[in-house]
Amino acid sequence: MEVLELTRSLISCPSVTPKNEGVLDLLEKELSELGFICHRYLFSDHNTPDVDNLFAKFGSGSPHLCFGGHTDVVPVGNLDSWSYNPFQPTERDGRIYGRGASDMKSAIGAFVCAAGNYIKSPDFKGSISLLITNDEEGPAINGTKKVLQKLYEDGEKIDSCIVGEPTCPNKLGEMIKIGRRGSLTSKITIIGKQGHVAYPQWTLNPINPLTKILSNICNINLDSGTNDFPPSNIEVVNVSSSDGASNVVPEIATGQLNVRYNINHNEESLTKIFDEVVKEEVGDSEYDFKIEYNNSAEPFLTEKGEFINIIKESVDEVTGLDAALTTTGGTSDARFFKDYCEVAEFGLIGETAHQVDENVKIADIESLEKIYYSIIEKYFK
Ligand SMILES: [Zn+2]
Incomplete structure (x- = not known):
């Protein structure tokens, strides 16, 4: 043929x-x-x-x-x-x-x-x-x-x-x-306490620390590229919270990130950086948190x-x-x-x-x- x-x-x-x-x-x-x-x-x-x-x-x-x-x-x-x-x-x-x-x-x-x-x-x-x-x-x-x-x-x-x-x-x-480039996806979940928006003293809004965490991560300058690679880049790809109503503080908020990274980094070095940012914000707080990673390519x-x-x-x-x-x-x-x-x-x-x-x-x-x-x-x- x-x-x-x-x-x-x-x-x-x-x-x-x-x-x-x-x-x-x-x-x-x-x-x-x-x-x-x-x-x-x-x-x-x-x-x-x-x-x-x-x-x-x-x-x-x-x-x-x-x-x-x-x-x-x-x-x-x-x-x-x-x-x-x-x-x-x-x-x-x-x-x-x-x-x-x-x-x-x-x-x-x-x-x-x-x-x-x-x-x-x-x-x-x-x-x-x-x-x-x-x-x-x-x-x-x-x-x-x-x-x-x-x-x-x-x-x-x-x-x-x-x-x-x-x-x-x-x-x-x-x-x-x-x-x-490599590709690492990270899902950050913050767990707070649900309640009435009119009584914030009895609630723990997980969206507050999550937005700070996402903003801090996005402000990280991972590197400026190499001769063969463009700079590594972090993008927030999804933000969500548990279903609620306009008068309810949600219990859970989740943010998802994807990093396209060059040979200056690997899965271990990146997860260490993100873990630190999350722990700095909610490590010693009343919030619970969970960080999941999926490294689909080195x-x-x-x-x-x-x-x-x-x-x-x-x-x-x-x-x-x-x-x-x-x-x-x-x-x-x-x-x-x-x-x-x-x-x-x-x-x-x-x-x-x-x-x-x-x-x-x-x-x-x-x-x-x-x-x-x-x-x-x-x-x-
Ligand atoms: Zn193809």
Whole structure:
């Protein structure tokens, strides 16, 4: 199959997380025909949906280059707002429209075709694989993380990985991601005493210390960034209190924060800072409090060595641009690969990802296939 045809078939499967809807069968069939050995991994866990994953490998020598990606897509949102059916890929004015066109079914199509063409060469001695999950957009518990763990237990060694997430803001070739920030969520709960607003002497309003705590945390200057990372940033994402009425002081108030942090920090250093702020305000008071943390990603940076050079040279050669090496944006499955191998991310333009009328330029998909081919060629030289 050529790249556009494969991309179209992938988009036609309505694989909204965690539903597979035949998308992995289709990919497995295509890769098997090219000579890849395919394994499917179905993982389950408490309170999360079961997820199907695919690992396909060609060759058994080293080095081993892996492509990481996901076939699941986010929901379509308001279907009436779409110009075309999101699961009937539609070509208009040199663009292809459909859910997953940008994030990231076209990149999977491009990599499969690039790898498929490259492995025809009779003197290929390395290994090329694809690790494709159907849950990157959801909880990501039964996806890439577990497949990597299983492969590791089975003695599979991946040397380098390129994740095909859309990394370019406006033009194909503008940006390669060589690391990502960490993400820590904190939920601060203050428990006071409910009562009548007209008799504050008999109540303990938890909103008063909570607002001070949130304000103090937001005024912390964590750092001013590094050469490769923007400054760490704290945002309050939710404030709430127990249901009441306009004449009732609530018993409980909760504030939620999210920190996107660079390599100057880690989970331990950040939780220590926040714990101190909370304790300073309510530690020796009549209020009770609870602080919960969820660190969903540690920051990482891939050293600018040969692998990054190969990617940058390939991107620059095909696009004629001078790609920036950055660590901006949200988290991705690269956060799991980084524990096993060097990893970088390059893919299409992400401007319409997750939006109504998600689309990409058809010419960009073709260029991406050329870029991936060039990366593979240089990598195995
Ligand atoms: Zn994605």
